[in-house]
Structure formats: C-alpha cells, structure tokens
Amino acid sequence: MNWKRLAAFLAIVIIMLAVVAGTSPSLVKDIRLGLDLKGGFEILYEATPLEGGEKVTPESLKETARSLEARADKLGIAEPEITTEGTNRIRVKLAGVANEDEVRKVIGEPVNLTFRAPDGTIKLKGTDFVENGAKVEYDQLGHPLVTIKLKNAQLFEDVTRSLIGKTLAIYLDDTMISNPSVNSAISGGTAQISGSFTLDEANDLKDKINMGALPLKLTEKYTQSVGAQLGKQSLHQTVEAGLIGTAIILVFLIILFRVPGVVAAITVITYTWLLILVFWLMNATLTLPGIAAFVLGIGMAVDANIIMYERIKEEIRSGKSLLSSLKAGSKNSFRTIMDANVTNIIASIVLYWVGNGAIRGFALTMIFSILVSIVTNIFLSRLLIQLLIRSNLFKKPSYYGVKESEIREL
C-alpha cells in the first residue's frame, strides 16, 4: 500500500470534481446559445451593386456589413452577429428578437441616399456623408429641414459649382425627396434637404439617413427563423438526450472495466467540463448540431479509453505485471488513438471548410472535442491509472476486468 500515491489520486479526483461541480452551473449559464436554441433569425444576403456595371468590392461588402451592424445596434438588439462570406454575401444573425417582421424590414432596407444631376448621374452617395451627421433644423420661416454633413467639403463645393443654374435632386432609394436648384457653389460641407416636411417626416428622414446608407443592394438568399419556444424546447430535449446517453455510457464503462472504468468515468466528466470551458473561453456559440457533436464527442472520448484499457487488459493477460502492462498498453494504444483522431480531425476540417452557419459550429465542436479528448482521455486517464496501480491498492487482475485463468505464464 502506497498511501502517498493514493492520496495524490484522491486529491486530484476530489479537486477536479469539486471544480467541475462548482463552476459548471455558471459556465453553462454563460455559454452563448445559437438562435436555433433561443429563438431568433438568420438571413443570408447576397449583395449586388446599386448601379449596374460596378463591382462588389471587399471594402463595400465590409462597409455594408458595418452599416447593418449599426442598424441592429440602433434597434437595441443585443449581440448581433454580422459576418461577410465569400465575395458577395453577408450573414446576419439576430437572436431573441420579438418583433421579427419590423426588424427584418429595417435591417434589409437599403435607404440609399443619392444626390443626382438632372441627367440622372449620381454625384454624391450616402457614403460621402458623415455617419450620424444628419440633423433636423429649421429654416428662416420655421419649416423643418434636414441637414447632412459631408466627409469631404471640397467635393460638395466642386459638385455644386459644376451644377450652378441646374438642379441637384436628392433621392432616397429611387424616390426623389427634393429637387433643389443650385444657385452657387456651396462650401463648408453641409447640405440641406428641404421640402415641405412636417416635423415627423423630417425626423423620420433624419433617422433613415443616420441609419446609414447601404452601399450595396441586398437580396435574401436564405433565411431561418426560430421561435423562442421552439428553441428552448430543442435545447431542453437535446441536452436531456445527451445526459441520458452519457449516464448509460458511464455505467457501461464501470461494469465493463471496473477500476479503469471508474477512471474513465472521471475523465469523461472532466472532458465534458473542459469542453464547456473551452467553449466559454472562446465565446463560441452553441447550436443544436453543436450539442449533437458534443454528445457524439463523448462517445468518441470513451473510445480512446476503451482502446487503451483493452490494450492494458491484453498486456495483463500476457502475464506482465500491472505496472508494465499499463506502460506497454498505453504506449501501444497511443499510436492507434492518434491515428484515429487525426483522421477524424481531417473530416471535421473539411466539414468546416465547406459548411456554413450551423454546420461550421458542428465541425468546430468536433475538432475541439477531439483535442480536449486527447488531453483528458489519454494523458489524464493514464496519470490516474498509474497513481492507482502504484498505490498498490488494486492489485488483483479482476479489478481490471481480467480473470486469473486468462493470464498466461510468461
């Protein structure tokens, strides 16, 4: 009996389980849930240039994404996820939105502000104006008007100079709001939109302009919307399914492998916790396919344990001592486990590369679960068993699922 080793084993296990039990509830609460689990919607837009002949540049695409984000922020939506994809796509994910229709309308509406010459050529675009620069002011007669600030005062001066005596029409999308004539070159970089606005109309116009013009036209290509209740239900059911599956597996491991089975159960629990921790640290979003991958990952984690213990059992049967069985068994099984894991990572990387949205989440979870599994189910598992064997407490082969009669003489 080696008390030191046993104490080390117990200390590791108790501390680990205490940390797991103590931190899990708050970790789980802090995990970001995907919109399939908490309700919300996702739209994939395809961006096309507003005018024919132009191209969608990476800059204009990014700018559009930023404008969308600003709009979502203005609507008070928490954590909008807006990402560009490929050369001409923008994916918008908004969770926990109550008034979906309204939000969708505001988000996708182009609100493209243009100043056009009489022949229709666009002289100034929404992007030429200072963000959030629109204000409602009053003219001498007390009529409300909207002023916008230009980023480049010189540009406005040039444009107005070239159009003296002509009109410079102001369009919101394809609707003309005002068609003022230019009397002189305007310097100072402030443009006025006047018309016979009521105060409400002026405020509405100001908000629309401040919402930010979208440099590109957006068309919905794919939409997914999940009701909050449905999401909650999915989360609940799937987590429950995962827990049932995991519980069965842990019992199965203990019956099958006795002492190492208990170690496996401990490492599988640690593995699950560590994976949640990684998720939390990365601020990753957990989706339904993600949970599925998570749960399947537990199955895979068990595999690493099984390969190792089966190998150790074999070594015990061949007549080696427990300690050398452990050494030979874990050494011989390591290569197999690594090969098996690497091929799985390859498949997951391809999945990540090809997939989108939820599938990417699934693939990423698979990759992480494999990496975490290597740490816990190979190294931690090995360390714990070694401590147990060295404690000399569990010396009988039957503790490892091997019958005395099966052991060959050396």
Add this chain to the structure above:
Amino acid sequence: MNFNTKIRFDFIKHSNKFFIFSGILTLLGIISLLVFQLNYGVDFKAGTNMDITVGKTTTQAESIELLKQAGYDKVKLTVGGNNNERVSVRFDEVLPQDKVNVVKKAFTDKFGAKASFEVNVVSPDMAQELGKKAIIAIVVASAAIMLYVIIRFEWRFSLAAIIAILYDAFFVVTMFSLFHFEVNLPFIAAVLTTIGYSINDKIVIFDRIRENLRFGKYKTKEQLSEMVNASLWQTMARNIYTVAAVLIVAVSLFLFGSESIKLFALAKIFGLASGAYSSICIASPLWLILKSKEKKKVAAKPKTNP
C-alpha cells in the same frame, strides 16, 4: 506464431459472402436512387420549410385544413413529435416574408400564442451551391483521409479503407433513399462524420494487422488470412464496445433529442452500424486480397534473397 485468441468465427473464409451481400446492398441503393431518388429538403431543393410546434396534440387533417385556408392546398405535411404536437410543412416555392406571416397567422389563430415556428427559406441558386459543396466535401474528405493513411500505413490499407468508407457513406444514402427520409444539411454532416468514425474503426484494426505483420513472417495466403482473422478478434472487444458506446449516444439522441436532430441521429445510427460491419467484413478482407496478390509476385521471383 501462435495467436492465443479464441477464434469463434472465420471472417476471412466467409468474406465472399460479405462482398456479395454488400454488392447487393449497393446495387439496391443504385436502383433506389434511380427509382425513388432522394427526398431533398429545402437545403438542396429551394423552397420553404416550416416546423411548427402547436402546444397540443393535433392531426394532419387539421393542419391541411389550416393551410388550405391560408391558400396552400398542395404542400407536403407531416405531423410528429411528442404527442403529435409538431407539424412540418414543406412548400416547394420560396415564400416571401408576408406569405410566411399569413401561414403563421393561420396557426396562431387556431392554436394561440403557444404555437412556435421555425422557418427556413432557401433560394434556388443557394440550394444548388449547397448540393455542389456537399459532394465536394465528401470527395475532399475522402481524399485527405486516403492521403493520411498512405503516409501512416501504405496504399493497400488506404485503398481498402477508402472503398469500405465510401460504401458506408453510400449505405447511409441508400437507407435515406429507400425510406424516403429528408436529405438536408445536417444529413451531410452525418455522412461526413460517418466517414470520420468509420475510418477510425478501420484504423484500429489495420493498426493491429500492421503490428502483427511486423512480428511474424507470412509466406502463404493461409498464414496471412489467419493473421488477419486473429487481428480482427484481438480488436473485437474494442470494436464492439466502441460501437455500442457511440450507438447508445446516437440512439438516445434519436429517441429523446429534439425533432430537428432526429434525422441526423438516424443517419448516424445507419453510418455507425455500417462502419462497424464494413471494418470487419469489407475493409480487412479487401486488404488481404490486395496483400496476397503482392505475395504471389514475390513468391514467383527466383531466389535472389537468402
């Protein structure tokens, strides 16, 4: 060399039967694909998919009536879930938001605020692209795995493994075609991870074969067969335990998990079962055939090596 394992079943001796069995299954799959084709979900076929949880038990007739009122009389509709609370409707057309709202309203009017919706709308070009990407994914994943196995093992293992893996992937597709289950994006994820798991199984066995190969000399085909058989039985316990463990998870996801991942879980169950079978009955005998062909060549050479 004496392998001290109780060989209960000679897999190699019966390998022709397995080949024939799998050949028939594959043929069945091809026929099924030609006749029934695949039941593509909106992910691959454009259109609108609505999953509605209504909060109480409902019937198909009830939902059909509601959809008729909303102006849709030719839609695919299934009622399922716990206590038949969930209605899945598939429209072949891309419904704009206002039309979706009409359908939503029909259901909320009938079932109250408890009705919760999941709506997926996929445009045609997006669907086509997803389909293309799925095929690319399977080809690239297979190629990458093949390359890895060639580097870590040798081409014979790689070839045998890849044939068995593609067979597994095809088996899942066959089952989905035969039973007309819906093929969507999670299905592709299931097929791809099947590839991953399946290679996992094969590698564990191949690893053992390679190890046994190192420790003994096998001159005749009989000796090689015996060695493969022994390797299979040496890894049998692990094969069974692992497949049981992962199957337990997949089955509990299927039985207790949410509706949206049921088909994914089912695809996994098919894939795992097929993977376990093909590792033992297809991949290993295939390797043996490839390997014994090499042996013959060596034996035919004059004695140059002592």
